[in-house]
Every structure is written in structure tokens, then in C-alpha cells.
Amino acid sequence: MPTLLKLDSSPMGQRSVSRKLTARFADSWLKAHPGGTVITRDLATLSLPVVDGSWVGAAYTPEEARTPEQNKVLAVSEALIAELHQADEYVLGVPMHNFSIPSTLKLWIDQVVRSGKTFSYTSSGPAGLLTGKKATLLIASGGTYDPGTALASLNFVTPYLRAVFGFIG
Numbered sequence: 001m002p003t004l005l006k007l008d009s010s011p012m013g014q015r016s017v018s019r020k021l022t023a024r025f026a027d028s029w030l031k032a033h034p035g036g037t038v039i040t041r042d043l044a045t046l047s048l049p050v051v052d053g054s055w056v057g058a059a060y061t062p063e064e065a066r067t068p069e070q071n072k073v074l075a076v077s078e079a080l081i082a083e084l085h086q087a088d089e090y091v092l093g094v095p096m097h098n099f100s101i102p103s104t105l106k107l108w109i110d111q112v113v114r115s116g117k118t119f120s121y122t123s124s125g126p127a128g129l130l131t132g133k134k135a136t137l138l139i140a141s142g143g144t145y146d147p148g149t150a151l152a153s154l155n156f157v158t159p160y161l162r163a164v165f166g167f168i169g
Helices: 017-032 053-059 068-073 075-086 103-112 157-167
Strands: 003-008 037-042 089-095 119-122 125-128 134-140
Touching: 003 017, 003 075, 017 037, 017 089, 017 134, 037 075, 053 068, 068 075, 075 103, 089 157, 125 157, 134 157
Parallel strands: 003 037, 003 089, 089 134
Antiparallel strands: 119 125
């Protein structure tokens, strides 16, 4: 049974354009995948922890050597990464905030981009571990930031998210 992970990051609730787009996408996806499952994450309502020194220390400690406290520090990360592995496809609703992504989405990215979990280091460089999956980015902005426009150089959303999702596979 196929699974879609739907991530919303706008703080605007029902007034959010990006949320309306992800809702439409999920409805169309379900019609195309009868019996499919949609996992919904509202990043604006999650209180995701900031990556700090204890998180980094725990993430780079081998699993078998982690203390109960280190496992607790990584629990949110582990749950979010499990959703990425479970899903066959992702859709992200992303409003542009100050030419970049919302801080809630950055917190989510910091929790899920982990060595040995979503990417690995190889002799030829980093390799994404989430292969064979499709990510659709639905970006809402208050202007036109497409290539070739006067504001194109201010769009840090699209290149950043392409780089992150490309990095993890």
C-alpha cells in the first residue's frame, strides 16, 4: 500500500496558500492511489527541538553505546526519520519567509538529515539513503522568484530544498 508524507510548514492555518496546495495534492494523490495512506505532519504546531550539543553527541554515538538519555534526545529524530522511510512519496507545503524556508521546516530538516539514517559517507562522497522516492515542493511566495526574473537571486527556498532532498536521496 503506497504512503504519502504530507508536510505543512506555514503558520497561517486555514489562510495558508501552501496548505491549500498540499491538501489538493493529497486529495489527488489518494484518488490516484486508492487504499493509499497519507501521513500528515503540521510542522507549525510541532515543538521540534533545536539541534544542540547533546543531540550531536547522541547522533554520533553508535546506537549500541548510547545512554538512555541520548536515546531520549534522539527520539523525535528517530520518529521523523521513520516516517521518511515509511513513505513512498513526499509533498511539502512551503511558504517563502524572508527569501527562505520557515524556521519550523529548518528544525525538521535538522532532525532528519542524519548520517547513517538518511545519508551515508562513502569513498566517493555522501550518498542519500532515501532512494526511489519522489518529493514534490509546493512553494508559495508573495512575488515571482522564477529564474530569469528580477527577484530570482533572492529565492533561497528552491535551491536549498533541492540540495537537501538530493543529499538524502
